[in-house]
Amino acid sequence: MTNRVAIVGIGTTGFRPVTPDVSFRELIFEAARKAYTDAGLEPSEIDGFITAAEDFVEGYSIADEYCPDQIGAVLKPTQTIPGDFIQALATGYMMIMTGAFKTVAIEAHSKASNIKNVDELTGFAFDPVYNRPLRESPHAIAGLEMMRYMFETCTSADQCASVVVKNKFNAMHNPYAAFGSDIETIDVLNSEPVSLPIHRLDIAQHADGAVVAVLAAEDVALSLTDIPIWIEGLGWCTDTPTLEMRDWGEAVYAAYSAEMAYRMAGITNPAADIDFAEICDEYSYKELQHMEALKLCMPGEAGHFVETGVTDISGELPINVSGGALGVGHLFEASGAHKILELVEQLRGEAGMRQIPDVEVGLAQTWRGVPTATGAVAILSNF
Amino acid sequence: MKLEDYELRGTALRSSDIKKGKVLSTSWEPDLKYAWDNGVAIGRYLAELKAGQIIGRACHKCRRIMIPPRMFCELCFRPTDEWIPLEDTGTVNTFSIVHVNWDASRRKKGEPPLIPAVIEIDGASKGMGIMHMLSEVDPKDVKIGMKVKAVWKSEEEREGAITDILYFKPARAKAGKRRKQ
Numbered sequence: 001m002t003n004r005v006a007i008v009g010i011g012t013t014g015f016r017p018v019t020p021d022v023s024f025r026e027l028i029f030e031a032a033r034k035a036y037t038d039a040g041l042e043p044s045e046i047d048g049f050i051t052a053a054e055d056f057v058e059g060y061s062i063a064d065e066y067c068p069d070q071i072g073a074v075l076k077p078t079q080t081i082p083g084d085f086i087q088a089l090a091t092g093y094m095m096i097m098t099g100a101f102k103t104v105a106i107e108a109h110s111k112a113s114n115i116k117n118v119d120e121l122t123g124f125a126f127d128p129v130y131n132r133p134l135r136e137s138p139h140a141i142a143g144l145e146m147m148r149y150m151f152e153t154c155t156s157a158d159q160c161a162s163v164v165v166k167n168k169f170n171a172m173h174n175p176y177a178a179f180g181s182d183i184e185t186i187d188v189l190n191s192e193p194v195s196l197p198i199h200r201l202d203i204a205q206h207a208d209g210a211v212v213a214v215l216a217a218e219d220v221a222l223s224l225t226d227i228p229i230w231i232e233g234l235g236w237c238t239d240t241p242t243l244e245m246r247d248w249g250e251a252v253y254a255a256y257s258a259e260m261a262y263r264m265a266g267i268t269n270p271a272a273d274i275d276f277a278e279i280c281d282e283y284s285y286k287e288l289q290h291m292e293a294l295k296l297c298m299p300g301e302a303g304h305f306v307e308t309g310v311t312d313i314s315g316e317l318p319i320n321v322s323g324g325a326l327g328v329g330h331l332f333e334a335s336g337a338h339k340i341l342e343l344v345e346q347l348r349g350e351a352g353m354r355q356i357p358d359v360e361v362g363l364a365q366t367w368r369g370v371p372t373a374t375g376a377v378a379i380l381s382n383f
Numbered sequence: 384m385k386l387e388d389y390e391l392r393g394t395a396l397r398s399s400d401i402k403k404g405k406v407l408s409t410s411w412e413p414d415l416k417y418a419w420d421n422g423v424a425i426g427r428y429l430a431e432l433k434a435g436q437i438i439g440r441a442c443h444k445c446r447r448i449m450i451p452p453r454m455f456c457e458l459c460f461r462p463t464d465e466w467i468p469l470e471d472t473g474t475v476n477t478f479s480i481v482h483v484n485w486d487a488s489r490r491k492k493g494e495p496p497l498i499p500a501v502i503e504i505d506g507a508s509k510g511m512g513i514m515h516m517l518s519e520v521d522p523k524d525v526k527i528g529m530k531v532k533a534v535w536k537s538e539e540e541r542e543g544a545i546t547d548i549l550y551f552k553p554a555r556a557k558a559g560k561r562r563k564q
Contacts, residue, residue: 023422029455036460043460059417069457116416129409 006221006228009039009214014176028070035212043072047101052088052108052333086336086376108334112206143195152249159303161188171327207329211337235260239373253375254293261377278339281324339364347382433543470505471533519552
């Protein structure tokens with residue numbers, strides 16, 4: 001018996017700009033109930049539970065105390081990871097690899113609409129001594145980075161705008177997505193300047209929603225489903241938080257996370273071995289910068305790829321077929337969850353209108369947003 | 384060697400040094416604003432409180448009648464089935480006599496102590512109820528198992544909040560008074 005871990009169940013509410021009709025508990029219950037039914041397990045049969053959540057985003061202290069009910073984890077081993085869903089996925093993977101847990105459920109959600117001043121919350125993440133007294137908008141950090149990235153790689157603003165066009169168009173074919181639309185690059189470039197070279201439409205808008213996934217050890221996975229989706233590689237890391245010292249052109253955190261995941265998965269030529277990817281595009285340029293960091297193309301090549309349709313759904317290397325954060329919505333800790341959801345549906349052949357034919361290996365990558373330099377990568381396969 | 388035998392070098396800091404800005408620090412007042420969606424269960428719960436009614440929710444599988452109400456049973460992990468109107472009376476499960484305020488400052492002289500209590504509501508399953516305050520009672524007379532009744536804000540003042548109930552007061556004491564009259 002090889003020692004593998006698979007995703008055997010997944011459930012979601014889909015994603016909407018606002019969800020005033022349900023509480024966060026009711027939202028999460030829907031995703032959890034669907035995931036457990038999909039897995040063919042009751043929560044009483046699941047050994048451990050993880051939620052990815054942060055107190056400031058939730059709006060109360062010790063948010064982990066409020067997790068058990070809606071995921072069926074009352075009086076069961078449960079914990080909260082204050083990071084992205086993919087970081088929680090890595091923890092669940094390790095729990096199963098210890099042999100102490102056969103099944104682990106992982107939850108992440110966004111109730112972004114309940115935060116009335118999101119930019120203040122994001123700005124609160126700035127270093128309070130060096131940076132926060134300058135009272136810069138969080139989008140300024142992305143503006144600084146986009147400027148340096150474009151300078152180093154000779155990427156154009158038009159190429160970055162092409163990412164927005166592609167992803168919002170893809171989102172129109174994704175019933176879970178909140179922000180699908182059919183626009184042109186000129187619409188992006190003509191939208192209000194925010195923190196140049198960033199315009200309003202270069203920025204992903206927040207959405208609400210929840211995702212729950214069920215992981216199982218190989219023997220359990222094979223008894224539960226004909227199509228286990230295997231976790232082949234995982235990696236994550238954080239660069240220095242010091243804005244004055246970090247690399248502004250390259251997404252080094254993404255490159256190192258990917259190296260770790262590729263090593264684990266035995267992938268030596270990512271561009272050839274990865275069939276499709278869901279990668280962080282919380283700002284348009286991030287998709288291009290991340291593609292290069294993940295070695296899905298050469299440095300400076302990503303803009304050309306998107307412009308010429310290589311990363312379209314029908315292209316050689318489809319990127320963000322779901323619509324990405326630009327099309328689906330920025331989901332805080334659940335950002336990685338929607339990417340894993342897309343990978344699972346694609347690898348199972350259940351992606352409907354947006355199904356990519358004959359895919360076997362998918363990559364999901366997340367970034368923790370401004371002003372962080374934290375990233376995580378997961379590689380999944382269906383064989 | 385004892386601590387007091389060590390020669391402590393340097394100059395001791397006083398709070399006045401910090402106030403005078405001799406020791407630098409950076410302060411910030413966060414301005415975070417949230418508006419949590421109450422959802423189906425708590426939305427209805429609060430709407431019923433505004434109407435002067437306490438309501439619970441039943442799970443037909445485990446047969447519990449739950450308050451605060453919820454749209455799913457966290458134990459059976461299925462949707463709950465039915466709204467159940469409950470009494471505004473109950474039994475004290477536990478209580479405390481509190482001599483400090485919310486911010487941990489002491490209650491002023493002459494201010495009565497606060498009496499938070501967990502009240503098992505009549506009509507709900509055993510062990511389920513409302514966390515609220517007791518009043519119109521001498522702290523010395525509060526007992527576990529004591530019967531209490533809600534004292535509501537007037538209809539015009541109620542806004543759909545847990546504070547639409549002002550507090551709970553002893554249910555028997557009132558009956559006793561009536562007998563004396």
